[in-house]
Amino acid sequence: MTTNLLEFKDVQYTYPGGKAPVLRGVSLGIPEGKKCVLLGRNGCGKSTLFLHGNGIFQPQQGQVFWRGQPFVYKRSFLQEMTKKVGLVFQDPEHQLIASTVSEDVSYGLFNQKLAPELVREEVHLILERFGLLAMADVPIHHLSLGQKRRLALAGVMVLKPELLLLDEPTAYLDRYQTKNLLRELDQIHANGTTVLMATHDLDVAFEWAEWMCVLDAGQAVFQGAPEEALVKRDMLERLDLGVPLIAEVWESLPLDLRESWGGGTPRSLGELRKRILQKTV
Ligand SMILES: Nc1ncnc2c1ncn2[C@@H]1O[C@H](COP(=O)(O)OP(=O)(O)O)[C@@H](O)[C@H]1O
Ligand SMILES: [Mg+2]
Secondary structure (H helix, E strand, O other), rough: OOOOEEEEEEEEEEEOOOOOOOEEEEEEEEEEEEEEEOOOOEEEEHHHHHHHHHHOOOOOOOOOEOEEOOOOOOOHHHHHHHHEEEEEEOOOOHOOOOEEHHHHHHHHHHHOOOOOHHHHHHHHHHHHHOOOOOOOEHHHHHHHHHHHHHHHHHHHEEEEEEEEEEEOOOOOHHHHHHHHHHOOOOOOOOOOEEEEEOOOOOHHHHHHHHEEEEEEEOOOEEEEEEEHHHHHHHHHHHHHOOOHHHHHHOOOOOOHHHHOOOOOOOOOOOHHHHHHHHHHH
């Protein structure tokens, strides 16, 4: 049986001064080892939920669990959670705090009281891995948005989290950059980190996710495999999330063609292309 790394049970949260709760009893689990997506329209509460995922926010009702253990809102536990759950904010400006690239990546390691020699080694490795080595001494304000995003991700991955939370990582990226990012996340996942990405982009979710949670107006309304979500297309349409483009394309093809190309809806254009080639070569 898969264990849930992170679990939210009936989590409620109202912002100070807010009239209505933003999270209205969210219950959902993030299974260990899966590529997960938290899908929902703008304003449904994804970012607010993420802030509960590593203990920055504390639920006013309900509980958050790590491997079945309830969060304890004390310094030592929260420090531990910061290591285990890496959170990459949507806006890298909220994440990057030091003045240069290497200083920024060092920050979390120094916080963990690692020896300077070890910090230097880890920083070198991670900058190399994320293609930022040549920029080690560049001031952060000289970086492009894409480079800042990479740096924010590197700064989180250097701490080797068990769970990576990414808030709308594909926002403002073009198709090429999005593709690269998804491959990068595949790599991170292949190296053993569970990944949860918040997005409102159903196409990205459908192509990439193995596990999908749908949030609507502060409540979890679905969790399961993306194919199952497709079966519940009334729900997707009702929530204005639409239908994945690839599903629309697929369903516009004649039935006999679909059957000869493998039956079930392909998850991406790449997969469709592969199936067609296999049949025609
Ligand atoms: N700091 C804040 N203070 C008050 N309300 C907020 C704050 N941040 C977000 N909200 C409100 O909470 C709701 C959910 O926001 P958010 O979690 O950012 O949703 P999402 O990430 O899905 O777009 C929105 O209505 C938003 O206006
Ligand atoms: Mg958000």
